[in-house]
Amino acid sequence: MDQARSTISKIFNGEPHSYTRFNLTQNMEGDNTQVEMKLSSDADEEVEGNGVGEHLNHTCKPRVAQKSGRTPKNLCFIGATIFLIFIIGYLIGYLVHRKKDSVPISSASVLPLENTVVHEMGAAPLMDWDDVKRLLAEKIKVKTFDSTFSEFGSAGHQAGSSGDESLANKVLRKFKEFGMTTWTDEHFIKVQDPPTSGKPNRIFFQSEDYSADGFLSYSATGTVTGAVVYAHYGREFDLTALTERNIELKGRVVLVRAGRISFAEKVANAAKKNAAAVLIYPDSNEEMTPLFGHVHMGLGDPYTPGFPSFNHTQFPPVQSSGLPTILAQTISKSTATKILGKLNGQAMLDSWGSFGRLGDINDNITVEVNNVLTEKKINNVFGVIKGFVDADRYMVIGAQRDAWGPGFAASTVGTSVLVNLARAISDMVKNDGFKPRRSIIFASWSAGEYGSIGATEWLEGYLSSLSLKAFSYVNLDGIVTGSAGFKVAASPLMHSLVRSTMKEVSNLNTGASIFSRLTDNNWESNVLEPLKLDNAAYPFLTFSGIPSISFRFSDNSDYPYFGTTLDTLDKLTQVTGNKVSQLTQIAAQFAGQIVLRLVHDHLLQMDLAKYDKVIRTHLAQINLRFKNLQNTNPQFPKNLTMKWLMSASGSYSRASRGMASVILNSNLEDVEMCRVINDRIMTVERNFLSPYVSPRESPFRHILFGSGSHTLQGLLDHLDALRSNKPEADFALFQTQFALATWTIQGCANSLAGDIWSLDNEI
Incomplete structure (x- = not known):
């Protein structure tokens, strides 16, 4: 009957054939108002612009219905015609329905992650995936980056400066x-900058005054004096190694090398040991290079934690708990070498690979920090290519624009890739017939060097909208820092897509030998790495629940010129063996294919089963500590059991398998069906954000990759504290955290399962 009604409707209300390329979508606000419309003529159909998504905005002019005579003869004729059409439509619908039911559904319908492509029959004709890859490869050439590097390179473009604004305008004009x-x-935003006049930042050691040309934003200010102690990279186990040798850290000034962990983590680790200050020097061979960075143990503007720094935001004065309480300052390697050469105390640890002494209680040093807090106006710049089916679902690809100095590897390479991908994909849409199903937002962020402020403030400002509509983020910061290896930090949902994309890019580029060396047997251990706090993709994943990816070509060691004035094309050319443009082209193709695959296929390429493994790995560690504590501590609650947490994990596993079954048995030619499935897939990452903590107090709410007591790592840490009888250990608090983590996982499973009557209520 539905087929018959559809046929009749099309005959009496059908549009001329010349209008069939337009897709009339349902009003998403639920407005059922009906208006009789007259479609414009062929001449009126011409639209301006590049046609990127503009078919969704086509408007029609209303016409007033004209009266017509209704005679008994005409009414009989119309009635007979309707009856005849009804019979024909019924027969057609019956035959079509039988034909559709007779077609078996292939197992290839389950989230194709390799080269299998399910062809779309919806509003946007689907271009073959091989043609999409070929078009992208044709438009992303090595020579294009040589000119782009010159255009977007700059000697100075610190956030909020005229250089930053000039680059923003260039990117905007390109879009x-x-x-x-x-x-x-x-x-x-509020940031700390070095003092411009009056009292400079200074270091005094053994009656000698050492200059401090660099600085660390968000350091505490003032003057402290304490005995200096060398602590290698300032990691937790580096400081533990000192305490195990009976070296007291309280009140000491800790001297560390840059690298391995962020500046903020180094300072936070020293603060936990009650140190008075931290001095950081570059891990490079450049003796006099000043070093810049920030020490906020968080992201975004630390003076508007959890909410955006718009000019109209009227909150009482507040600051992030991640701001350090101790002084922090950078010094040159030359200054560090002089200080190290004069230290006394115990001999350097052999494993640290250094010579000299660690310092004793008489090696006093004075640190004076006079940074000034200033307000700056920053601008993020955006351009969008609108989708042709689900225009209100979008992925974001972004790169920071600012840098402390030239910032070639930090920002110029990423900005060049961002602009060239925007050019290539726009051209594919305008001139080659490519029609992305979903929208692509290209973002140029400011204040990335102060802790991804531009990206984080945008997320905070539009959290409610982005968490529902943005389904992925690709980060382009620091994507070329070497040539020997390839590293990816990403949500587990994207791991399978990463692997398949690496293979495809390797097949397209004979020079991409890095990819071809990584086989299925070792790719995860050799390629995947944790997503760190100082990565711009981190807030997208852990604050907003948006599956994210960050990647880089790199060597075995950290790129030594980040945060210095030596981050130039010449230095990066030396590090990469004169392969900057070639590696940038391959990086652009890798990022471009990730983006295009996610907007091309009718189902989002997210592997739900990957999180099942991640959850089980965490639970195995928790269970081991749980059982040990249960057997050894008489205060352990008798009614507390691992059963329900294990059950929640099982619920997620069953829900992910159930989703695979739904996909297998769904008509994937149905546009609305695909949208429903994709929306369920999009809930997974978002529902791993704990709903039981405040995004202001605990912004990184993701229980698997965030930070705080609400995370599964937080449960592990609390179990260790309970076992060691530390002051912060609390059985009642642990039991609450344990229950909330259980229900967060169960809630994610329930959401993935679908309708309320489909939920697993076993727990």
Whole structure:
């Protein structure tokens, strides 16, 4: 009957054939108002612009219905015609329905992650995936980056400066040239800058005054004096190694090398040991290079934690708990070498690979930090290529624009890739017939060097919208820092997509030998790495629950010129063996294919089963400590059991398998069905954000990759504290945290399972 009604409707209300390329979508706000419309003529159909998503905005002019005579003869004729059409439509619908039911559904329908492509029959004709890859490869050439590097390179473009604003305008003009819809996002942020006059930052050691040209934003200010002690990279186990040798850290000034962990983590680790200050020097051979960075143990503007730094935001004075309480300052390697050469005390640890002494209680040093707090206006710049089916679902690809100095590897390479991908994909849409199903947002962030402020403030400002509509983020910061290896930090949902994309890019580029060396047997151990706090993709994943990916070509050691004025094309050319443009091209193709695959296929390429393994790995560690504590501590609650946490894990496993079954048995030619399935897939990452903690107090709410007591790692840490009888250990608090973590996992499983009557209520 539905087929018959559809046929009749099309005959009496059908559109001329010339209009069939337009897709009339349902009003998402639920407005059922009906208006009789007259479609415009062929001449009126011409639209301006590049056609990127503009078919969704086509408007029609209303016409007034004309009266017509109704005679008994005409009414009989119309009635007979309707009856005849009804019979024909019924027969057609019956035959079509039988034919559809007779077609078996292939197992290839289950989230194709390799080269299998399910062809779309929806509103946007689906271009063959091989053609999409070929078009992208044709438009991303090595020579294009040589000119782009020159255009977007700059000697100085610190956040909020005229150089930063000039680059923002260049990016904006490019997006407009490509025919994209553009906009900007303005924020007023508070940052610390070095003193410009009056009292400079200074170091005094053994009656000698050492200059401190670099600085660390968000350090505490003032003057402290304490005995200096060398602590290698300032990691937790580095400091533990000192305490195990009976070296007291309280009140000491800790001297550490840059690298391995962020500046903020080094300072936070020293603060936990009650140190008075931290001095950091570059881990490079450049003796006099000043070093810049920040020490906020968080992301975004630390003076508007959890909410955006818009000019109209009227909150009482507040600051992030991640701001350090001790002084922090950078010094040159030359200064560090002089200080190390004069230290006394115990001999250096052999494993640290250094010579000299660690320092004793008489090696006093004075640190004076006079940084000033200033307000800056920053602008994020955006351009969008609108989708042709689900335009209100979008992925974001972004790169920071600012840098302490030239920032070639830090920002110029990423900005060049961002602009060239925007150009290439826009051209594919305008001239080659490519129609992305979903929208792509290209973002140029400011204040990345102060702790991903531009990206984080944008997320905070539009959290409610982004968490529902943004389904992925690709980060382009620092993507070329070497040539020997390839590293990826990503949500487990994207791991399978990463592996398949590496294979495809390797097949397209004979020079991508790094990819071809990574086989299925070793790719995870050799390629995947944790997503760190100082990565711009981190807030997308852990604050907003958006599956994210960050990647880089790198060597075995950290790139030594980040945060210095030596981050130039010449230095990066030396590090990569004169392969900067070639590696940038391959990186652009890798990022481009990730983006295009996610907007091309009718189902989002997210592997739900990957999280099952991640959850079970965490639970195995928790269970081991849980059982040990249960057997050894008489205060352990008798009614507390691992059963329900294990059950929640099982619920997620069953829900992910159930989703695979839903996909297998669904008509994937149905556009609305695909949208429903994709929306369920999108809930997974978002529902791993704990709903029981405040995004202001605990912004990184992801229980698997975030930070805080609500995470599964937090449960492990609390179990260790209970076993060691530390002051912060509390059985009642642990039991609450344990229950909330259980229900967070169960809630994610329930959401993935679908309708309320489909939920697993075993728990």
